[in-house]
Amino acid sequence: MKNSKLLISVIVTAIITAGITYNVVQPRESVSSNPDDPFSKLRSTYDILQSNYYKDVDTTKLVEGAIKGMVDSLEDPYSVYMDVEEAKSFSENISSSFEGIGAEIQESNGSIMIVSPIKGSPAEEVGLKPKDVILKVNDESVEGLSVNEAVLKIRGEKGTKVNLLVQRAGVGELTFTITRDTIPLETVYYEVIEDNIGKIQITKFSETTGEELSNALKELQSKNVKGLVLDLRQNPGGLMDQALLMSDLFVDKGEIILQVEDRTGAKEVYKAENNKVVNLPVTVIIDGGTASAGEIMAAALHQSAGIPLVGEKTFGKGTVQTAKAFDDTSSVKYTTAKWLTPDGSWIHEKGIEPTVKVELPAYANLPYINPDNVLKVGDSTPEVNAAQQMLKALGYTDISEKGYFDENTEKVVKQFQEDQGLTVDGKITKDTTIKIIELIQNKIKDNDTQLEKAISVLKEQL
Structure with missing residues (x-):
């Protein structure tokens, strides 16, 4: 009996030393699973928790948690499960105006990172930059949050304020107080500048951007502009079909705009289907905030139409996503393929180098000063x-x-x-x-x- 007590004491001491406490009152029972059915283990876990967990279990939370875990295991920042509220936010960002700060964000190596602020948005006005890493929202850490969970914390009603703590490479931690506003649907801005040159800025690729660009081109051509500057800076991308439609306006019929490579290595080649509309000299401006669909267009115009690129290296997003909605309007967004430039290059995490490299003056990259501080x-x-x-x-x-x-x-x-x-x-x-x-x-x-x-x-x- 004495030796038995000693043995128990040693075991307890070992458990405590390891920093683990067990209060198991029954011996563990094995749970059978069917190796031919990969979901049998998942269903068994669900049944165990539903029947035996010490508190009532929210069935919806269990199921959604399982789905999120499944998608997260892909370790792909562009593949996410979106609940009803998150899916609504995602849809608004593509198809209509919304209230928030106006910045595209993504998950990168476990962090929430700015891809690009939208032109004229509160995010741009306060000085948020591409690749700023968001550490906190209103003093709450965003570590471990999905992109959509972070978006819901950042967005809010027009006129309300949100505080962001960000980490900027080479600068350190910066605090931004941003007043939310309505982020408009308009994505194309145009004007006639010096020497009768037309300038077109495209801020993102939403459902109406192709139509907006066509209208802008008609207006500028009616003014007999001599050439066009296409500004894709700070453009976080958007819909691939719009990038194809818009590139078609600048590229000769039959020339390659884009290649899409699936999981088997099979490639689908997208070519210009119409005679090009723009027969004027063109240059394109790019920078570190030019991403995704913006990079598709920049690469197509450069490689298939010989249009020079001016500025700085682009962001580097070379994958294609699609979203599938469930009956309750929640959805899963997932990566389906790589996209390649006309010459077959994959620019993912590399970016596109400009033909002519030019940086903005140093003072254009200075950090924000919070007006509320003294x-x-x-x-x-x-x-x-x-x-x-x-x-x-x-x-x-x-x-x-x-x-x-x-x-x-x-x-x-x-x-x-x-x-x-x-x-x-x-x-x-x-x-x-x-x-x-x-x-x-x-x-x-x-x-x-x-x-x-x-x-x-x-x-x-x-």
Whole structure:
């Protein structure tokens, strides 16, 4: 008996040392499963939990959890199960306006990452950049969340605010306070710029984008423009059929637009089906926010129509997804194939290199300054450094750029406030911050080096 107690003591000690506590009151019983039926184990687990779990079990949660686990096991950031609310959010993003911050996000190596902010959106205005990694939403970690779960935390009613903590490569952690707004359906913007050149910006590929582009081309051609600059920067992609439809306008009939390779290696080749509509010189601007369908179009126009690409390397998304809806409107989005450029290249996680590499001025990539924060003498933060660099870019060259708000910085801030008709107190508060950001944004527009180079390259073709 004594030895028996000693044995029990040793076992308990070993369990506690291992950090594990068991309170098993019955011996384990094996559960039979049919090796010929891969779902028998799943059904048995469901039955066990339904019958024996110590609390009532929500059947819907069990089933949806199983489906999510199945899809997550693919370890593919573009394949996800979406419950009813998540599926509705996904559908809105493709087909209609919605309320939120206006940024495309994806899961990348277990993190939630910005693919691209949408043109004119709150996300773009505050300075979110492609490949910013979201760490927290309203002080809640997004670690372990799916893309759709993160989207539901970020979205909200127009006029409400959301706080994002992001990690930016080479910069560190940044905090953004963003006021949600209505993100419009319009995806194509056009205008006539210098020397009667037409400029078209495409912000994403939704259900109406092909029609919008056709209308823009008709309007610009009616104005007898001499050439076109197609701006695909910060375009996160969207519907593949729209990319095919739109590329067809620029590529000769019979030329390859896209190849799609399935799991067996079989390839389906998509070619231009119509005579091209655009017979003018064209250049395309791309950057790190050009992704997916945006990359399809950029590659097609470059490789099959000889159109030069100007800017920076694209994002690098080379897979195709489809979504299947269930009767309750929940759905599963999953990857069906790789897409390849006309010459057969797979650009996934590599991106497309521009023909002519051009970066924006350094001040175009400065981090956001939160207008709700007060920056004053004695502060030493990344926001102080950003403010100093912005002020220097605006012509206040005597300012320090060390990130420490010293007396010289206060002096320069007072001068800036006086020049702009603001309250002169030497602190960077809401009105001063907003004015600095406004002037920097105007300066970026006035000094768009990528657009300037695209125009220059276009003129060489005239």
